[in-house]
Amino acid sequence: MKVLTIGEILVEMMRSNLNIPLNERGEFKGPYPSGAPAIFIYQLASLGQETGIFSKIGEDAFGKNCTEHLVKKGVDLTGVKVSQVPTGVAFVTYYSDGSRDFLYHIGNAACGQLKEEDISKELINEYDWLHLNGSSLCINKEVRDVSIKVAKIIKSNGGVISFDPNIRPELISQSEIQEIATNILPLCDYVMPSEGEELIITGANNRDEAIRTLFESGIKKVFLKLGNAGSRVYSRHYSFYEPTYLIKEVDPTGAGDSYCAGVVYGLIKGWEDSQILRFANGLGAIAASHFGPMESEVDERKVMDFIQNTLSQIKKH
16 A cells, blocks of 8 residues: 655754753754654655655655655655745743744645645545545645645545644634544544543543544544553454553654654555554664654664563563
């Protein structure tokens, strides 16, 4: 299957040290190629899957930085248009309690200029799977409308839709997020929320109610990311939990997007749920152990070896 995604390609500028608010002076590292859809598709392409992305970048050094990274892994950039508006930028700072603060410059950047006329239906028809990301749907109405249109085309072609809510309160309100989810969820086959997002996108009071609501909307399976606690999959008849792996966390940015890439890869391969969770947890853990969201070098064998080696270390202890 050939997998498509839509949304922001940007660079990230990261604080060099912990606990420095973005309103204070301090050093940054970067630019690092980033953007949730770009990270997802980069990791999936690294695993050998045929992939592509619809987006816009600026005709500048930041845009070149990102496209060079994606091309290196074989991502099809036919759907990436060049804009006279600069490439998007995200600034991020980390705190010792594990939290992060983001400051986005994307709504008026190149990635926020993606419009219906930039999308070729003939190109859409080449893809069997579309992965949508909530952060992209939050950029503005134009990007959201394009994403929904592409999802409807792929769905009508008999394709598969997966969705990572990836809620960004810096970009949009909770009530707007629920409205977006109402339009997106009926199109989706698989949903991959982080813990707590299942409540926000459904308006439910507890997790069980949220999962029931998602199944009522037509979702086949829910893959719930639990951070350093691992992840859980829900089907209509069962749920299954898999713990994560012991690593030295260096940079959590992109770990969730990498996890989603692992899930999609496993689903395409037809793996059992337990194997999908182990693989996706491993891919996310590898990403979190590298500084920069698209800096880890992986393929299927490297992820499998990481999982086996880590499990062996745990057994020794």
